Amino acid sequence: MTEETIIAGFGGQGVLSMGMLLAYGGVIENQEVSWMPSYGPEMRGGTANCIVINGDEPISSPIVSRFDSVVAFNQPSLDKFEAAVKPGGLLLYEEEAILNPPTRTDITIIAVPAAKAAIELKNQKVTNLVMLGAFLKAKGIIKPQTAVKALYKVLPERHHKLIPLNEKALKRGAELVRGEITAN
């Protein structure tokens, strides 16, 4: 198994942290993992993204251009990466951020109302965790409980009090993906 995922959005939306949770989760589950951020001018106020590869064999290239899954947090990211989803792959996006939805018919497309769910949880900052919950429901790359364990690694200790909220957001995200949609 090799899962090549790109998570993309605006700087500050938590796309790098979401990728890091997926990556740390892979480490906890004994997978081979790489996490490659865009660290250019984009992270200083533009689009940001990270490529996460989870596999059971050593990762060849940490930088790839075609993905099993694309997770898009905004319109520019969706526009840029829709074509990069491998046929049969998954495109998961934050519903409210997208005015022009994807048009491909050869991939699984899931719209997640993650920002709305985060507001209901009274903290917009957990939008990325709602997205992660939804993504893990669609693609079981790591177990949701593992993502919770990864939170302890990724969040600085002073923020550990927020972990229960993050856990709720993960669960909410999983609920938002209806049972009949199963990705490859």
Added chain:
Amino acid sequence: MSEVLFMKGNEALAEAAIRAGLDAYFGYPITPQSEILEYLTAQIPKRGGVVLQAESEVAAINMIYGAAGAGSRVMTTTSSPGFSLMQEGISYIASAQLPCLLANVVRGGPGLGTIQPSQGDYFQATKGGGHGDYYMIVLAPSTVQEMADFVYLGFDLADKYRTPVMILADGALGQGMEKVTFPDYDPAARKIAKPWATTGKTPDRERNVITSLYLQPEKMEELNLVLQKKYNTIRQNEILWEEYLTDDAEVLFTAFGLAARIVRKTIQLAREKGIKAGLFRPKTVWPFPYKCLNELAHQVDLIQDIELNAGQMVEDVRLGVEGATPVFFHGRMGGMIPTPEEVLEKMEANLATVRGRNGRPKEDVR
């Protein structure tokens, strides 16, 4: 073996340096390697040693010169423009035969350039860089694990040969995270005596002098001969490389560092299409593994060299191959990174040229 950690390449390099018994670090921040200074600044006060942010790269390399001369295990790290600033100091250090570890986490150039990954500093790293007849041992990591492993190796080689050793990385290896484990390594057992160091004269010996200035040409040539003898010993003993799927290879890729990772993916794609491709990856780009490459060159239809530059290592590849098989180059510059698919396409076009329409008239194109 210690636990499996998940780190950025920059952090892995910094952590390995501490575990390898780093006495002092001098450096100046520059993207994409500032995490090294940041990490050491957080850790060194708790774990012992000196970490100092110099006022410039020029200052940092001269602090390295001084501290290495005093026998300390020292390191500096920077990225391309910063490494250019250090060249004068590195030439002095090579001439004065001082051990130290340098790392260049390369970004796109020339000039102030960009902060994205590049391999554009290969010539500077392997062909001197500063003035005069000197070389450094240059280790080219391809994974975060090697970002750590080459620190230990680098310090040991530097001490063994009294020479600067450098790690030639790139922005992606510095910024990306992968799993890493740190080997058991006891610095106290590995650090060797440095009787030449300027640690204060004792009554039983002459004073130690560290200099790179010899006004008499006879003396200066003598030093040059000592250096050249040392470089020849290094050429004989310290060459490292890796081969991947070369046993049955009909097509050989040559690449170092990050480019070699991209090529590994290309090789998977090529083999899915029935093309028997393999990889030759130098781990030491100086000394370069010319002879081992030459042996492989005779079994393949072509060599496709891939770099993140305009074609630098390919000159060494051609020196090694000596015309035994056609050598093609493809690279991207300025922080752009070739995709595995793009690399495959280039290689397939070249393979079609070499093999011709019917079969493989290899001899005709040589």
